[in-house]
Amino acid sequence: MNIVFDKTTVFLLVGIIGLLTISSIIGFVHKKIAKQEKQLQFANNLIARIKSWWIMCFIFICSLLTGGIGSLILFGLISFLALREFITLTPTNRGDHRALFWVFFIILPLQYYFVGIKWYGMFSIFIPVYAFIFIPARMVISGNYERFLERAAKIQWGLMVCVYCISHAPALLTLNIPNFAGQNAKLLFFLIFVVQISDVFQYVFGKIIGKTKVSPSISPNKTVAGLIGGILMAVTLGTSLWWITPFSPIQAMGFSFVITIVGFFGDLTMSAIKRDRGIKDYGTIIEGHGGILDRMDSLCLATPVFFHLVRYYFTY
Amino acid sequence: MIADIFCFIAKLLSGLTIRWSGCKPDDKQRVYFANHTSHMDFVMIWAALPKEIRKKTQPIAAKDYWGCGRFRKYIANKIIHAVLIKRNQIVCRHSENPINIMCEALDKGSSLIIFPEGTRNTHETIKNFQSGLYHLCKRRKDIEYIPVYLENLSRILPKGEFLPIPILGSVTFGAPLTINNNELKADFLN
Known part of the structure; x- marks a missing residue:
């Protein structure tokens, strides 16, 4: 998983820093011109969000610069924190305790270990097959059958979303793409960006615009116009980044479209879980954004889809 | 030193959220009383308190549990400096009466942490409090009695388990309680 430094990497770094600087300026201008209490609140939230973006970008870029191992550790940690937020919100009972211990301290590290040693055949089935069989088995031993199916399903779901899906992000670094050796970090960058x-x-x-809500019961902040605008912007920017990927511009456009759509549904799905539990955010760890899962929600589902599409069409 | 490490690990493990909703951290003499579901409970309250206050805060623990076995004794005496009292039997001798022991500790200047449910609770609702808290309030009226609500700690380390799992927990400090002179025991405990 060695990473090659070249001109494009430097361009990307400068681009990101530029983007963050511009958004910071916008944030501060908003605060300056804010007159009402509500506007000020919005500006403060915006500034907090952008500050967190600086931190997240810094951590992410540092992890990429270490080569593969840094990203592996970073995403392993993200999985751990995300799973912890997920399980905290999911009512589990005392009979699940031992199974959960396995989930956090054995299954999660093993999954990342398999990604680390590039054992595709194992990391792509470890959680859907082996963990799927192991967890209910471990729960049965505890002898508690109350709401059994529900409890087992919730733990399995948490593992799939928080560990299995997220682990496909560092797995992108393990793909062998012709004429792209050592540059996979840019693919990961493309996806996340x-x-x-x-x-x-x-x-x-x-x-700014739009009145019609996409899904008023689940995500009251999302409007149809906002959704279309967001997707258009993301696809445009994604397409314009074709030169950092192994894709042609048309392919980059297709990939951007697919991952934004899947990402949107990931966002909605994770929001639906929050609504059901009656909370607004998964946690408080990232200032202005909420929990890790609030930031990772759209990435969770998009990552394995992107990984498998790239693997199918672009590797040998 | 070991206590600080304990607190640090506990905080890290539980991603502890600390809310001071009814009072502020203060080195006034206080009695913190909390719901009890896990061995983590006391450590969490300790970890939630600022270091200076932590030093002069002692938990009340059961002698029949923490006074048995070398390991538990070591933890109770050397690390957490627990005040040990006897449960489950009425003690008439002055020196062993739990209320007297607690009053003595208060008179030495310590703040106390007590779990008036009497033992680790395995149900979701809070059990009725034992009457010791009432008697203590009657005898030492000038001290602040702070209710503390612990959330999720029973899921981190339930009764009967020894390996903790990293679920997010929280500690909430409420507003100090006061006791009226002629308030009845039953009313107060509710």
Whole structure:
């Protein structure tokens, strides 16, 4: 998983820093011109969000610069924190305790270990097959059958979303793409950039234009106009980044479209779980955004789809 | 030192959220009383308190549990400096009466942490409090009695388990309670 430094990497770094600087300036201008209490609140939230973006970008870029191992550790940690937020919100009972211990301290590290040693045949089935069989088995031993199916399903779901799906992000670094050796980090960058920028523009357009809600019961902030604007912006920006990927411009456009759509549904799905539990955010770890899962929600589902499409069409 | 490490690990493990909703951290003498579901409970309250206050805060623990076995004794005496009292039997001798022991500790200047449910609770609702808290309030009226609500700690380390799992927990400090002179025991405990 060695990473090659070249001109494009430097361009990307400068681009990201430029983008963040511009958004910071926008944030501060908003605060300056805010007159009402509500506007000020919005500006403060915006500044907090952008500050968190600086931190997240810094951590992400540092992890990429270490080569593969840094990203592996970073995403392993993200999985751990996300799973912890997920399980905290999911009512589990005392009979699940031992099974959960396995989930957090054995299954999760093993999954990332398999990604680390590039054992595709194992990491792509470990959780859907082996963990799927192991968890109910471990729960049965505890002898508690109350709401058994529901409990087992919730733990399995948490594992799939928070560990299995997210682990496909560092797995992108293990793909062998012709004429692209050592540059896979840019593919990971592409995925995360497109998904997150789509989120950002859906938020921005949702604030500015549009009245019709996409799904008023689940995500009251999302408007149809915001959604379309967000997707258009993300696809445009994604397409314009074709030169950092192994794709042609048309292919880059297709990939951008697919991952923003899947990302949107990921966002809605994770929101539906929050609504059901009667909360607004999964946690408080990222200032202005909420929990890890609030930021990862769209990435969770888009990552394995992107990984498998690229693997199918572009590797040998 | 070991206590600080304990607190640090506990905080890390539980991603502890600390809310001071009814009062502020203060080195006034206080009695914190909390719901009890896990061995983590006391450590969490300790970890939630600022270091200076932590030093002069002692938990009340059961002698029949923490006074048995070398390991538990070591933890109770050397690390957490627990005040041990006897449960489950009425003690008439002055020196062993739990209320007297607690009053003594208060008179030495310590703040106390007590779990008036009496033992680790395995149900979701809070059990009725034992009457010791009432008697203590009657005898030492000038001290603040702070209710503390612990959430999710029973899921981190339930009764009977020894390996903790990293679920997010929270500690909430409520507003100090006061006791009226002629308030009845039953009313107060509710």
